[in-house]
Amino acid sequence: MGIEMKQLNCINCPLGCLLMVELTDGKVTKVTGNTCPRGESYAYQEMTDPQRMLTSTIHIEGGALPLLPVVSQKTLPKDRILDCAAALRGITVTAPVKAGDVVVTNILGLGIDILASRDMDKRQ
């Protein structure tokens, strides 16, 4: 094994810092190139258990618009993102909804809720 270097682009913000990650026997031992501490924790996370936010839409009954934009409360495991997106396609809620309302509890048993991204009033 030994020491190995990997390059990663941090995705936390639009700066997109190029991170140099030093791996010793597969474990992250050093991170450079980051501008803020979030870059360092991103590198550790990405090397061990990559996570992503999920944003999508669900159907809304009686709303001003036919769709409600939604967002995961926290990041989800990267390899489950497509499964979660597919699960959301079957969901319908009823208007009105407020931004931050939970629209799906504990998606696919991953312990993360899905929240409304905006207010959606009833159709006038």
Add this chain to the structure above:
Amino acid sequence: MDEQWYDIIIVGGGPAGLSAAYSAWMQGAKKILVLERDREVGGILQQCIHNGFGLHHFKEELTGPGYAQRCYDLVKDKKEIEILVDTMVLNINNDKIVTAVSPKYGLIKIQGKTVILTMGCRERTRGAIRIPGYRPAGVFTAGAAQRMVNMEGYLPGKKIVILGSGDIGLIMARRMSLEGCKVQAVLEICPFSNGLTRNMVQCVYDYDIPLYLSHTITAIHGKDRVTGITAAKVDEHMKPISGTEFEIDCDTLLLSVGLIPENELSRELGLTMHPLTNGPIVDQHRETSIEGVFAAGNVVHVHDLVDFVSEEAEIAGKYAALKAMGKMEGNVTDVRVEAIDEVRTCVPQHIRIGKGETIRLFMRVRKPMKRVRLTVKSGVNMLFSKVLPVAKPSEMIAADIPAAKVNGHYTDWTVSVKEEEA
């Protein structure tokens, strides 16, 4: 809508318009009107359902609709701010009389002491990039497809090719993948991506979508519906290289080939425009070439971050309010700010130096570079100098010139970016 006179009339209720309204209100303006042509305010953010907005401005990561909601919550219950939706502005004249139509009020004519233009931008269309072939169904701009998928509830197709690696194109590559579509390829005519790095990672690499740099589309196939495209490599002049063509199957082509500030109203009004930003020329307060007419956000120059749009709109809102209340500093010297070397554009294009204030300059460079020096000079006097590790056309650069450096420097300014000698 019983009034005919306002302190400030704001044209466009997107993030720029809402931020300008809030800032003008904070400054003490009493009669503010926002005119929005869509059925609700929030502008393009309402269809940008992804996250990544607001880290600078609200110190929190928000989705597009979440950011719009924040902007709206700041203005919605203020009696000094009136918002009219479904209202299309037809004309603005030199006396700041705004003509608009709405289903509710019919034709309306109102006058502002000041006007703020916040119309945003729109997408370049297929016509603007001239791909030969039939005109089959299935060719959309990325933003039109985004509105269909995220707001109207339709899928434009199942097998997608995306031309252009602008941020909207990259975001749509992921969005279509999440909806179960197959994204066959993203093609980019430049030798580098035009989107933010984070979008390349999260939207293209994450979904194993092939990215072809220095490639374009030479033909679209299909008569009634798109059936595929021909792609080809391009040379350094961006001309397709004969013999490098290959075909990609698809039923849908999304175009993400750039944005154009929406300035029909500005041109009719006779504002002096900048040929490279495609927006009105403004000073540091975002006042245009016509006194009392301000502009902010993507109508001035296309931004990559909505946070900077809000920031710019707050400047415009503040000074439009001061102007309307007769509190604007009068004794100023007009100084030109010129973009030179690798700086393609710089906003503001001129400044009016008075008692002194910190001035933030926004720049875009011509090409991607590593290790560059950014300098701002007034004649031979150095006002600002900084080394940047990277500079890319897709990422706007901001530089603050402190008030102490601004004062007294009345010789025209030059803003330069040059690669540092190794």
